Amino acid sequence: MGGMTAGAGRVWAHVGQTFAETGYDVVIVGAGRMGAACALFLRQLAPGLRLLIVERGGLPNEEGATILAPGVWTAFDVPPGREAEAAWVRRILEESFGDVQFAARPLLNLYPEEAEGSVPTTDALARCPEAVGLLSPRALPFARVDEDAATYRPGAVALACGQGAVRARADLLLNTHVHLTPGGLCLDRLTVTNTHEIVTHETHELRAGRVIVAMGADGPHAAEHDLGVHTGHGRAYRQAPRLNTPSTDAAPILRAGGLTLRPQHGGFTLIPPVHHRDPHGYVPTGGRLTGVPVGVRRETLEDLIRLMDALPPLGTEALEVGHSLADVPGAWLALPEGRADAPPVHHSLTEGAHLLLGGPLADTLGLAVAYDLAAELAGVRERPWGKVPFRTAKKLPLEGEVGRG
Structure with a gap:
């Protein structure tokens, strides 16, 4: 995470760095493409909120659906009525990230x-x-x-969004496993033994005004196992x-x-x-x-x-x-609504907890759905791709309303 400017957020990369925080306004679990993009957009739309990103691995993670995603933007993958969102995603990919290697090709x-x-x-x-x-x-x-299709690197998008969010004063906690709890999370900070076994080094309780579950294919399972909320989402193991x-x-x-x-x-x-x-x-x-x-x-x-x-x-x-x-190479892929043709989605799990899923169409629509969730939580009605139906949501608490560490 080198190159961060003064005033950037804090990064805890290993257990040798003391983590003493007790609460945040927003915690995003998962720093893949969807979670990292949502973090960046939320920092842009609601800069007064204290935001933490928690990732089980590094940034970007070296395994998982984001790294193995095709990275293909094509109009053939756009469901009817979502054309404006897909066009916005293409423009963002083409203009906003310097290292995604966005290449137009038929x-x-x-x-x-x-x-x-x-x-x-x-x-x-x-x-x-x-x-x-x-x-x-x-x-x-x-x-x-x-003729307007293109290829790019989803892993580079995740990295650029994560770094951009930290530069915009989001905090980042790496190598940490999360258990969802009512009103917050339980954090297991992980370390590696001399025999290369990953173990829990220390555990923390963390309060959060809002939790965004962006764990990919593991997200629905975490919602059901930790919060007792059943979802109709599925997953599939896809190889490349x-x-x-x-x-x-x-x-x-x-x-x-x-x-x-x-x-x-x-x-x-x-x-x-x-x-x-x-x-x-x-x-x-x-x-x-x-x-x-x-x-x-x-x-x-x-x-x-x-x-x-x-x-x-x-x-x-x-x-x-x-x-x-x-x-x-292979990874578990989230299937919104249990279908391979379903677009990315976000929805409320419980009061204060939201699920964010990419899936097979994340290359074309994922960034728009991540932005939509960030805008909804920030209380922003307008969307950059034009008129989008606004779903009523409670505005997040202002900075300081959730206890600091």
Whole structure:
């Protein structure tokens, strides 16, 4: 967290730094993209409030849905009526963050049969020659093209928002596990033993005027386990295999059968579709390819095999499937309302506690939903993307109304 200016918030990175605070106006649990963005927006909209961000790992965390998110903004992912919000998110990503590597590139959504707004795939390939050789026009003869699509780094967005919030005087507590309690939280500050085991070093009780639960896929479970509040949200384990077919800065994004081929690091990251929520207690396991154990879960492996004729590189050694689950990056993904097509959402859990979820459409709408929650809690009626229905909410207590440490 180097480079913070004078007057910035405080950062507790390890248990050697004494934490003696007893209360904040707002505590945000989780410093992924959604939580960090909400923190930054809240500091901008209500700078008089004392704000703490609590994160179980570092900033940004080196694992989780934010780091493995596709980072694909596309109009194809915008639900009807949310176009203004998505356009605002695109403008923010393009103009407000210096290290997200926002890169405009077309997205080709490919189909085996003609779809509304589609063109012949051969015509699309004439505009995107980099995609020639990646797909079979005979198997996927039609395509819809989003010329305004773009790729970026969600982890860089989380880092920029977190650092911006701290520069704006938000406090940040890292390496800390949280248990939600009525009116506050119980904090377990974590440390690592000589045998690399993560253990609780010390525990603190913290009062909070408002708690924002931005823990990703763990958020609904925490609400139910700690607060006794049942939600209809779910989660799924999504992996991101690697396809080592060469790509350049001019390569388009491809989609076929729900699978996204995202140009990245000179090849492609594969983002498989999420068909349904995983049942409670599901433990991810690898599948088998021609009888050989691999690290890609069975459901994803079936999707890849199904598309090998349409996307021939999937049937070559360019596809990395690993030998075990540990060989293929993966993370638990929140599914708002338990659906893979549901947009990001926030809502009240109990008096003073709010849930903030990103999910599969967070790349396109996540920042707008994080802003909406920040504005609602700050008592701000207008939204920068135009007229948005205002949901009545109590304004947060002013600075000093929640006890200081």
